[in-house]
Amino acid sequence: MAQRRKIIIDTDPGQDDAAAIMLAFASPDELEVLGLCAVAGNVPLSLTSRNVRIVCELCGRQDMPVYEGAKHPILRKQVTAEHVHGRTGLDGAELPEPTMTVEPQHAVDFIVETVMREPAGSVTLCTLGPLTNVALALQMQPAIAGRVRELVMMGGGFFEGGNITPAAEFNIYVDPEAAAAVFASGIPIVMMPLDVTHQLLTRKDRVARIAALGTRPAQVLVDWLAFFERFDEEKYGSDGGPLHDPTVIAYLLKPDLFSGRHCNVEIETQSDLTVGMTVVDWWRVSGRKPNAMVMRNVDADGFFDLLTERVGRL
Numbered sequence: 001m002a003q004r005r006k007i008i009i010d011t012d013p014g015q016d017d018a019a020a021i022m023l024a025f026a027s028p029d030e031l032e033v034l035g036l037c038a039v040a041g042n043v044p045l046s047l048t049s050r051n052v053r054i055v056c057e058l059c060g061r062q063d064m065p066v067y068e069g070a071k072h073p074i075l076r077k078q079v080t081a082e083h084v085h086g087r088t089g090l091d092g093a094e095l096p097e098p099t100m101t102v103e104p105q106h107a108v109d110f111i112v113e114t115v116m117r118e119p120a121g122s123v124t125l126c127t128l129g130p131l132t133n134v135a136l137a138l139q140m141q142p143a144i145a146g147r148v149r150e151l152v153m154m155g156g157g158f159f160e161g162g163n164i165t166p167a168a169e170f171n172i173y174v175d176p177e178a179a180a181a182v183f184a185s186g187i188p189i190v191m192m193p194l195d196v197t198h199q200l201l202t203r204k205d206r207v208a209r210i211a212a213l214g215t216r217p218a219q220v221l222v223d224w225l226a227f228f229e230r231f232d233e234e235k236y237g238s239d240g241g242p243l244h245d246p247t248v249i250a251y252l253l254k255p256d257l258f259s260g261r262h263c264n265v266e267i268e269t270q271s272d273l274t275v276g277m278t279v280v281d282w283w284r285v286s287g288r289k290p291n292a293m294v295m296r297n298v299d300a301d302g303f304f305d306l307l308t309e310r311v312g313r314l
């Protein structure tokens with residue numbers, strides 16, 4: 001068996017974050033989850049921390065270390081997305097409050113300590129929310145930039161525009177200064193923007209296949225997706241909504257599902273009109289050094305085949 005890939009998941013659940021975490025837990029032969037780090041994003045940190053632990057307990061992973069990270073962005077006022085994810089961030093399914101506790105260590109200390117302890121090039125950071133924790137870890141220990149194997153992130157958008165403003169995608173918009181620091185750090189980045197995730201609609205036929213699994217985790221996921229997709233169905237007039245965060249884990253499991261281009265990406269932090277925009281130099285006109293593998297295409301059916309098959313293992 002190929003060596004398992006060591007990953008840290010930094011997340012702001014979020015029903016789509018929950019799907020990503022479930023996909024990771026369902027893939028123990030390929031992925032060794034070293035820990036889960038909660039960050040403020042879709043809902044405040046107290047709720048993202050609660051939600052991470054709800055997902056762990058749903059999947060029988062009470063053993064998983066969960067860390068709490070940043071309570072708010074580096075500079076700006078917190079922006080949340082209850083209008084999409086509901087008051088708790090995991091609306092749609094009624095689950096008991098978690099009994100597992102969080103680790104005493106701060107998530108940023110955990111990220112730095114783990115990356116500095118594990119062999120160089122062996123730890124992958126998977127970010128599903130704002131990049132605040134990773135930016136703070138880089139500030140604390142810049143050497144992690146040269147030791148992280150890859151940072152695979154859901155965030156940004158270019159040809160597809162934004163979702164929280166016309167120009168910006170939510171994860172970047174919440175903490176643009178953090179995103180700017182990460183994209184300037186030299187960490188090898190794989191970026192899953194809206195240009196990819198908007199091709200991954202939770203269509204009725206796809207959700208029906210997950211429901212047909214007949215397991216409790218699958219039913220909970222179906223209930224979460226039913227709640228999560230309603231906002232985007234209304235907004236885009238589509239059958240289903242874009243399933244964002246599982247793209248990060250799917251890339252680790254089946255990278256050939258995706259294709260893109262190594263480009264320069266800069267983050268707008270000055271303009272009130274376009275703050276949080278990921279300015280992707282797709283046509284390489286700027287002369288700026290490429291700093292991210294920007295994905296643009298995905299095999300949508302292959303993605304949902306993978307997600308469904310793996311969730312069925314939980």
Ligand code: RIB
Nearest residue numbers: 014016128129170171244
């Ligand atoms: O814009 C989509 C992203 O913002 C997803 O990660 C979703 O969970 C929210 O965090």
Ligand code: CA
Nearest residue numbers: 014017128129
């Ligand atoms: Ca998220």
